[in-house]
Amino acid sequence: MSKILILPGDGIGKEIVAQAIKVINSLNDNNDMGMSLEDGLIGGAAYDETGSPLPDETIKLAKNCDSILLGAVGGPKWESLERNLRPERGLLGIRSELDLFSNLRPAILYPQLANASSLKSEIVSGLDLMIVRELVGGIYFGKPRGVEIKDGERFGINSATYYESEIARIGHSAFQIAQKRGKHVCSVDKANVLEVCELWREVMEEVSKDYPDVTLSHLYVDNAAMQLVKDPKQFDVIVTSNLFGDVLSDCAAMLTGSIGMLPSASLNKNNYGMYEPIHGSAPDISGKDIANPLATILSVSMMLRYSLNQEELAKKIDIAVIKVLDKGYRTADIAFEGDKVVGTMEMGDLIVEALES
Ligand code: NAD
Numbered sequence: 001m002s003k004i005l006i007l008p009g010d011g012i013g014k015e016i017v018a019q020a021i022k023v024i025n026s027l028n029d030n031n032d033m034g035m036s037l038e039d040g041l042i043g044g045a046a047y048d049e050t051g052s053p054l055p056d057e058t059i060k061l062a063k064n065c066d067s068i069l070l071g072a073v074g075g076p077k078w079e080s081l082e083r084n085l086r087p088e089r090g091l092l093g094i095r096s097e098l099d100l101f102s103n104l105r106p107a108i109l110y111p112q113l114a115n116a117s118s119l120k121s122e123i124v125s126g127l128d129l130m131i132v133r134e135l136v137g138g139i140y141f142g143k144p145r146g147v148e149i150k151d152g153e154r155f156g157i158n159s160a161t162y163y164e165s166e167i168a169r170i171g172h173s174a175f176q177i178a179q180k181r182g183k184h185v186c187s188v189d190k191a192n193v194l195e196v197c198e199l200w201r202e203v204m205e206e207v208s209k210d211y212p213d214v215t216l217s218h219l220y221v222d223n224a225a226m227q228l229v230k231d232p233k234q235f236d237v238i239v240t241s242n243l244f245g246d247v248l249s250d251c252a253a254m255l256t257g258s259i260g261m262l263p264s265a266s267l268n269k270n271n272y273g274m275y276e277p278i279h280g281s282a283p284d285i286s287g288k289d290i291a292n293p294l295a296t297i298l299s300v301s302m303m304l305r306y307s308l309n310q311e312e313l314a315k316k317i318d319i320a321v322i323k324v325l326d327k328g329y330r331t332a333d334i335a336f337e338g339d340k341v342v343g344t345m346e347m348g349d350l351i352v353e354a355l356e357s
Contacts, residue, residue: 001035002036002066002308003035003066004066004068004303005038005061005065005067005069007039007041007043007058007068007069007071008045009042009072009073009087010044010073010087010281011071011074011075011281011286012281012282013045013071013073013281014071015291015293015345016071016296017069017070018345019293019351020299020300020348021037022349022352023300023317023352024300026356027316033310035308038065040057040062041057041058042070042073042087042090042094043072043073043074043088043090043091044074044077044078044087046058046087053073053078053087053088053089053093054090054097059094062097062098066308067272067303067307067308068273068274069276069296069300070091071276071281072276072277073090073280074086074088075087075283087281095136095274096136098274099269100266100267100268100272101137101166101173101267101269102134102135102169102170102265102266102267102268103131103132103133103265104130104131104132104173104306105252106129106130106263106264106302107129107232107249107262108127108261109125109126109255109256110321110322111125112325113258113325113334115257116256116258116334118257123231123232123233124232124233124256127232127233127256129237130236130237131238131252132174132239132245133240133242133244133246134162134166134167134242134245135242135266137161138160138162138243139160139241139242139243140243141242142158143161145157145158160194160196162200162241164199169269171187171204171239173239173267174237175207175208175211178214178236179213181236181237183213183214184235184236185208185236185237185238186216186219186224186235186236186239187200187201187218187219187238187239188224188244189201189218189221189240189241190220190221197241224248225247225251228248228251229255238252249278253278259295259333260292260331260333261292261295261334262279262295263276263277263278263298263299263302264276264277264299264302265303265307267306267307271306271307273302273306273307275300275307276296276299278295289343289345290332292344293331293344293351294321294331294347294351297317297321297351298317298321301317320351320354321351321354323354324347324351327350328340329342329346329347329350331343
């Protein structure tokens with residue numbers, strides 16, 4: 001029996017997570033896999049109820065479960081709060097509290113959705129790459145940081161820092177994922193300018209010696225950005241630091257043209273993970289039953305694959321999504337002329353139907 005903590009969060013979070021729960025219930029009913037679900041609070045919803053975007057109770061629940069499924073956090077209602085009370089703080093807090101250092105963001109372009117990309121379909125059709133981003137270190141957390149007065153004017157400072165152990169563990173993550181995929185890792189840095197990146201490159205070379213079946217190449221981040229839009233299918237696994245990964249993974253996501261389709265995982269060293277769609281809480285469409293739930297449903301597939309060791313069940317979900325797309329069903333965000341446009345709830349029902357057929 002695996003215990004899953006459900007954190008719907010804010011905005012469309014509740015609507016899309018409800019569809020993922022339908023999928024989990026269907027898997028429970030039709031397979032031996034027992035997944036028990038527990039509800040928790042995070043983000044604005046948590047602030048409204050407890051005064052904190054990440055209540056202690058949520059951390060306690062998280063530490064007592066096998067995996068977390070998160071919807072999204074944030075929204076205009078909480079934007080004027082002081083920084084450490086904002087919903088997004090809850091997200092950063094839980095990642096760092098659970099040491100979820102390895103962020104996996106696949107960018108997959110389903111052939112059925114090739115029209116959704118802003119690039120020519122021959123460049124992106126069939127794209128399947130994985131970005132492995134270091135999530136709890138680097139310039140987002142390095143000290144010193146802040147804004148101070150220096151030489152009579154305001155002076156801002158952030159520090160890009162990595163211990164070799166932090167680089168090595170994300171390196172191992174990337175190589176192990178590549179072993180299950182196309183066996184190629186491209187490490188992205190800026191070693192021509194930044195000393196911390198020189199160390200990054202050296203450590204990646206050292207880690208690669210443990211994985212003789214995987215090839216390693218290096219790119220500077222500016223070239224990597226260019227290559228991602230020029231010839232994205234050259235990549236299998238990209239491993240990079242927190243800041244570069246933040247930017248490149250959004251760029252890769254946009255190659256697929258459909259933010260509502262992309263799941264993600266954030267793992268610790270024991271493959272304990274938090275799974276969530278890459279998009280935010282989409283306040284503009286919240287409560288209208290039009291949000292695309294597929295990124296969240298595909299996050300359940302990632303959870304089964306990376307944390308719960310249930311590859312067969314993960315594949316079942318992936319196949320159900322393909323079946324539904326093949327039949328021409330689309331939520332509004334991925335629909336083109338001639339498609340059958342369905343709402344959030346109907347899309348969830350269609351995936352369950354495909355799973356059970
Ligand atoms: P967003 O991802 O919420 O929305 C961007 C655009 O994509 C919007 O037009 C939205 O309608 C659309 N969209 C997003 N998800 C969709 C889905 N599943 N189906 C259909 N369309 C979808 O980004 P934003 O508007 O910049 O941010 C809104 C709020 O979400 C902010 O408070 C932000 O801080 C927060 N946010 C949270 C996360 C997270 O929880 N991981 C990530 C990004 C942004």
